[in-house]
Amino acid sequence: MGSSPRGILLNRDNSLLFVNNALEGSLSIIETRNLTVVDKLPISDFKLSVDTIVAAQLFYGASDPRMSFGSWLSCANCHFDGMSDGRVWQGMVDGPRNTPVLYNLLETPPYNWSGNWDELADAEIKIRHLQGGTGLIADQTLSPALGSPHAGLSLDLDSLTAYIATFTGPTQLPVKDAALVKHGADIFGQQNCASCHAGAAGTDLKSHDVGTGTSPNEKAGAAFDTPTLRWLWSSAPYFHDGSAATLRDVFTMPGAHQLIGKISLEDIDALTAYLLSLPQQ
Template identity: 25%
Template sequence: MAAFRPARILAVTLAAVLAGSAVAVLAPLARERPAEGPTTKGPATDPLPAEAVAALAVITPVPGSLGADPARAALGRTLFSDARLSRGGDRACITCHDIRTNGASAVARDLTADRRPLARNTPSVFNAALSFRLGWAGEIPTLQDQAEADLTRPEFLGGSWPAILAVIRADPVLAGRFRSAFGRDADRAAVIDAVVSFERSLLTPDSRFDRWMRGESGAVTEAERAGYALFRGIGCAACHQGVNVGANLFEKVGIFVAIPDKAAEVLRVPSLRNVAVTAPYFDDGSVATLAEAVRLMARVQLGRELTAAQADAIVAFLGTLTGSYEGRPLTAPRAPGIAVPPPQPRG
């Protein structure tokens, strides 16, 4: 577990203050806000209903852009899929972070370059730029740190900077694109910047919930609104809030019920954006369905036993958080990629 410097911590919040649910560490957010705020009027919208106004106090819509440089983002997209940058020449970032579907994979744990299971489930790369830290434990401070780790750490691509730069400089087209985008030959800083620029473009705006918050009254059904009311009412929103519906807090795992092998562990609260299409769930990928994940979290973090109907209502709400990338709603991967048998389900 990485040590977190007190200077990075804004406040420690008891869930009793928010919803009687969990102990969370609230970290400072330095996030770009959407270019336009929620729309209250317009040809395709109605005045915001009272519950949508209340939602804006908890969740904010995903912005359409964070201002990534288009040429650098396009270059980063090429690198994201270039297996030549890996140690074995057989994998790329997209191998585990499938941006054609959900930005992650369909398996509990992907394999390392040495064909061993990764320690944790692969999180989606979509909307990662909206998270205050990265990694399940929040141990990665920035997208820049994440990009370098993915490119060079043995368990990921396992590349080395001399080899990565040699590949790029030996490719006339790729080398020329670096000179055009950065005004110089490819170097370590430029490669990282290109990858980060692309990742900053991996946003999924226009979920039905976001459209509802902007005034499109028919975007969310009555049953889904009831699920959102329950989500707030039982305390889920104590930790899952903000633009990423999470990913801006640390929480102790197992407030009311201990989870085996996770006693006193502190993890970053995961984002719930696109959660309906990112199974399996949790850092070990041990839970296959969203309804099961909802009931387990209610039990261990909130001290509540949900009925099947209550869990289904919250799942219905969570389904409204699926956004779109390049005009297409995200989907679950159709087939497993680099698969590892899942661990035994949690009790």
């Protein structure tokens, strides 16, 4: 098989499987009765830069021992094309963590729910500690988060972080009820949500204790990085630990976001409709 197999198709009698290898512009032909690759054909004129190809292969692949132990995990397993897998992972160093989207990351530092990465190159920490890779930086002595920069220490790491920074969010869904969204925007203003969720990205780039970090499983304190409000329709569940399955839950659960009893459920539903409309075109 080739690099980043994405599309598969069986022939009419199911004897052959065709696999599109997205990161090398080739087609693998596999004989299904013995799962043998019988041919590989070029199907496109690949014109991406070498740096982009290398970075994409690092992001989507798990065969490089620098990125993963035993070829078991890649960045794309949780963040395919920069998306969230919608899961909450229990075995993270800082405690249970909801997978975030990776869109427009250069606009929203710091990184991690705990806000303890000040650069995208701190992904080297996760490559080693979570994915079990040996790392892209040749020096085995790793700087701690918020310590000396990792950027500039490895061409491949720099290429990977530059590639991650290219992920942009999907086209927003059409607004079904403009009046409801407008009402929700008014509620957003009245409740002073923009005191933390400020600007176009919907974040003040700071950490706050909003009452969701009370579990003994939390290992990095009770303050969490303010998440962006963009693309919430594609990133459920919510909060650092995924404890809110829906946006309505965000505003009915105990904590700083609780609005039940302060405003009506109709107003809460309008607010969620507004949030699900972001970013507006």
